[in-house]
Amino acid sequence: MAALLVWFFGIESRYNSDRSYSAIRWLMSAWNSDLDYEHGPLVPVVALGLVIYRYKDLKAAAGDGNVLGLLVVLIGVLSYIAGYRTLQPRITVGSLPFILWGSVLYLWGWRPAKLLLFPVFFLWLAVPLPSFQQATTHLQLIATSMAHHGSSLFGVETYVEGTKVLPIKGDWKPLDIAAGCSGIRSLMALLMISAAWAYVAKIAFWKKVLLFFAAFPLAILGNALRVISIFVIAEYGDAKWATTTWHDWSGLLLFYPFSLLLLLAIHSLLEGGLPWKKSDARRLRRVVVNHKAGASNSLQTE
Structure with a gap:
């Protein structure tokens, strides 16, 4: 075979x-x-x-x-x-x-x-899906909009032309949210992680499904944060370093830690506590249920 x-x-x-x-x-x-x-x-x-x-x-x-x-x-x-x-x-x-x-x-x-x-x-x-072009385009527009509005929270004034973000006051060059910055790569990798995570999680099936699909908003949010960080560093720090070194490493150093922490938070919320630490409330519920079951059995015996 x-x-x-x-x-x-x-x-x-x-x-x-x-x-x-x-x-x-x-x-x-x-x-x-x-x-x-x-x-x-x-x-x-x-x-x-x-x-x-x-x-x-x-x-x-x-x-x-x-x-x-x-x-x-x-x-x-x-x-x-x-x-x-x-x-x-x-x-x-x-x-x-x-x-x-x-x-x-x-x-x-x-x-x-x-x-x-x-x-x-x-x-x-x-197995790569046949075409991501349409999905990538939508994600590019979402990433561009979120980066534009998000960077304004840090005092970085920009304006948008398509998928290109340009500074109003800064001296850094316009940045294009290309297909690679759309978040599609991060999304596919995070889907793999969330699928395996949901499988080993000791929660109800419907909660596993929620945990898996949480990868979609988390990937979009995490990618937006990554792009915003590039704009902020370009505005207040070294623009060349921001658009080269930090651009290449921000996925590993910012996106994944941020996304995995939020995934852990969602898992903890669904389970009622940290996955590796059983809460007193959950232990109490289990004791109460077992006590009722034992009482029922004793009544039947009598």
């Missing part, structure tokens, strides 16, 4: 302009800044980490296989054939989770399959 997967996904060449790329080689070449998927190599690593996180449960869950797994594998094979015939590597790569998960279901049954459902299909986040 493993040899077949290596051959069809890693060796069989069908894609790229000269049809010299295998599906996996195409995927690795697509993890670049042009497609806003520089975080792509981290997705398989995180997926493996999620499997390791479930390792003890998986050891105890192995059981008899289920023939329905063959149906899921068939869906994956048909998807692979469709991608192969139409020269669509995204469809081809997207078929791999079906084949992997269907194999688990067929060989070991429902319990391991349920545990591996999310980690396996998490791999889809590594």
